[in-house]
Amino acid sequence: MSTSEPNTKYRKLDKTSFFALEDDKEVLHLVHDRFAHELERLKRAYSISNSNAKVPSTKSPSQILFGHEYDEVNRTLVGLLSLRWLYNNNYDTFRGAQPEAVALTRESFNWIRDIFKTGLKTDDDFIALLTSIVVNDLGKDPQLASDYCAKTGEDISAQNHDHILFKAVEAGLVPSFNRLSKGEKADILRSMKLGAELNFGQLAQAENVPVSLTALLELRERPRIFELGFMEQLLDIAGAGGHEDWTCAKVMIQPVLDAYRNVFEASQGVIAGDIGLRDAYDLILVRWGHKLKERGFRELKITNNHDRALMRLLCMGRVTSLETAQLYDSALEDLDVVTKTSLIASLNVDGSAGQPAVIATYVPALFTNGVGADGAGSSDEKRRRVQSLMRYLSRVLKLDDVPTNSSAAVIERNLLEVVQDIVDSNEFRTNPEVLDKQKVPGGVIPDY
Structure with a gap:
C-alpha cells in the first residue's frame, strides 16, 4: 500500500500525464497504480549497496510509496524520473550534483534527449518503454524463478536475471504485459531476448565477449527492437545510483555516456552490416584506450x-x-x-x-x-x-568445469x-x- 494518496486531475498513467504533471510524487503514485505487482517484486530484488553512501535528506521514491527503503525500487523509479527530466529538458536536475570533472555535458544530454524525443511518438511507444523499465530487474527477485519453476517444472534459478525475466514473461508471470497491444508485447519480448543475449551495459565495459554481439545480426530488418532496448538501457544506467541519490541521474556521468555512445555506434554498425563483430567490440576498447591516452x-x-x-x-x-x-x-x-x-x-x-x-x-x-x-x-x-x-x-x-561435448x-x-x-x-x-x-x-x- 502507498503511504499517501496523490491529489491530481490525472487518473491514469499515459504520455500526457507522465510528462505534464509538475510534481514527481504524483507521477510515482500513478506508476504505482499501474505497476503495483511489479514493484512488490522489486522489493525482494537483490542489490549491491554502499554503506558509506551519503543519501539525500529528502524522501526516496520507495519511502514515498512504501515508507521504507528498497534499493531496486529506488533504482527503477529514478530511471523513470530520469525519463521525465530528459523529455522535459531539465538538464540541471538530471545532472544534479555530479562531480564537475566528469559531469554530463549539455551536448551529451541533448544527444540522449533526441533519442527519446524521436523514439516516443505515441502512447503505445511510451507505455512499452515504461513497462520495459519497470520489469527490467524483476529477474533479481528470487521468487520469480521459484514461481516459474512451480508453474513449468523447469529450474532456471542459475541463469542470469535477464534470462529469468524473459522466461517469466513468456510464462505469463508479469501481469503488466497483459495490458499491452499484441505488437508492443512482441517488440518488448524481442527486446528482452536481445537483452538476455547482449547486455549493453556489459558491452560498454567489456564485460561480455565479441560473440555476444551475434544477436544484433537478427535486427537488420527490425531496428525498432534495438531502439527500444537501447532506450531502456540508458534509463537503467540513469537510475543505477538511485538507491544512493534519488535527486538526479547520479551514474550517468560523461565517461559513462561516452561508453554507451560507443556501444550505440558499434551496434548500429553491426546492424547496418558495415562492421564485423570483433571489430565492433574492439571499437569499445580502442576508444577507452584513446581517452586514457589523452x-x-x-x-x-x-x-x-x-x-x-x-x-x-x-x-x-x-x-x-x-x-x-x-x-x-x-x-x-x-x-x-x-x-x-x-x-x-x-x-x-x-x-x-x-x-x-x-x-x-x-x-x-x-x-x-x-x-x-x-x-x-x-x-x-x-x-x-x-x-x-x-x-x-x-x-x-x-x-x-565445462563439458567437453558442449x-x-x-x-x-x-x-x-x-x-x-x-x-x-x-x-x-x-x-x-x-x-x-x-x-x-x-x-x-x-x-x-
Whole structure:
C-alpha cells in the first residue's frame, strides 16, 4: 500500500500525464497504480549497496510509496524520473550534483534527449518503454524463478536475471504485459531476448565477449527492437545510483555516456552490416584506450594480445585516471608468468562453439569495489588488491568445469556473492590474498 494518496486531475498513467504533471510524487503514485505487482517484486530484488553512501535528506521514491527503503525500487523509479527530466529538458536536475570533472555535458544530454524525443511518438511507444523499465530487474527477485519453476517444472534459478525475466514473461508471470497491444508485447519480448543475449551495459565495459554481439545480426530488418532496448538501457544506467541519490541521474556521468555512445555506434554498425563483430567490440576498447591516452597513458595496440587484455581490464575496472591506468598496467606486468599468460589468453577469447569464452558477471563490481574506481589507498595496498583480483579473474575465466561435448559459445560465472561476501569485506581490504582461497563459481550455459 502507498503511504499517501496523490491529489491530481490525472487518473491514469499515459504520455500526457507522465510528462505534464509538475510534481514527481504524483507521477510515482500513478506508476504505482499501474505497476503495483511489479514493484512488490522489486522489493525482494537483490542489490549491491554502499554503506558509506551519503543519501539525500529528502524522501526516496520507495519511502514515498512504501515508507521504507528498497534499493531496486529506488533504482527503477529514478530511471523513470530520469525519463521525465530528459523529455522535459531539465538538464540541471538530471545532472544534479555530479562531480564537475566528469559531469554530463549539455551536448551529451541533448544527444540522449533526441533519442527519446524521436523514439516516443505515441502512447503505445511510451507505455512499452515504461513497462520495459519497470520489469527490467524483476529477474533479481528470487521468487520469480521459484514461481516459474512451480508453474513449468523447469529450474532456471542459475541463469542470469535477464534470462529469468524473459522466461517469466513468456510464462505469463508479469501481469503488466497483459495490458499491452499484441505488437508492443512482441517488440518488448524481442527486446528482452536481445537483452538476455547482449547486455549493453556489459558491452560498454567489456564485460561480455565479441560473440555476444551475434544477436544484433537478427535486427537488420527490425531496428525498432534495438531502439527500444537501447532506450531502456540508458534509463537503467540513469537510475543505477538511485538507491544512493534519488535527486538526479547520479551514474550517468560523461565517461559513462561516452561508453554507451560507443556501444550505440558499434551496434548500429553491426546492424547496418558495415562492421564485423570483433571489430565492433574492439571499437569499445580502442576508444577507452584513446581517452586514457589523452590523459597521458601509453598508447595501447588492439592487435597486441597483451595490450588488448589490458584494455578489457581497464574497461571492466572503469578506469578513467592516469594513475589508476598505470597501476593496472604495472600490476598485470608483474603477475607471475603462468597467471599472466593464462589471464591474457582468456581475455582474448571471442567465444565460439569450438572455443567458448567465459563471461564473469559482476566483474566490474569486483574491481571497482575491491580497488575503487580511482584506486583509493596507498600504492602498496592498491597493488596488492589489484593483483589479487587479477589472480582470481584468471581462475574464473578458465574452462575447467565445462563439458567437453558442449556446443556453447559462452559460459557465465556469477561473481555477485564473491563481491558481497569477500571483496566488500574489511578482511579483503587488510588481506587481499584471502581471495586466493575463494572457490570459483560454477559455470552456467545460458539457455537462449
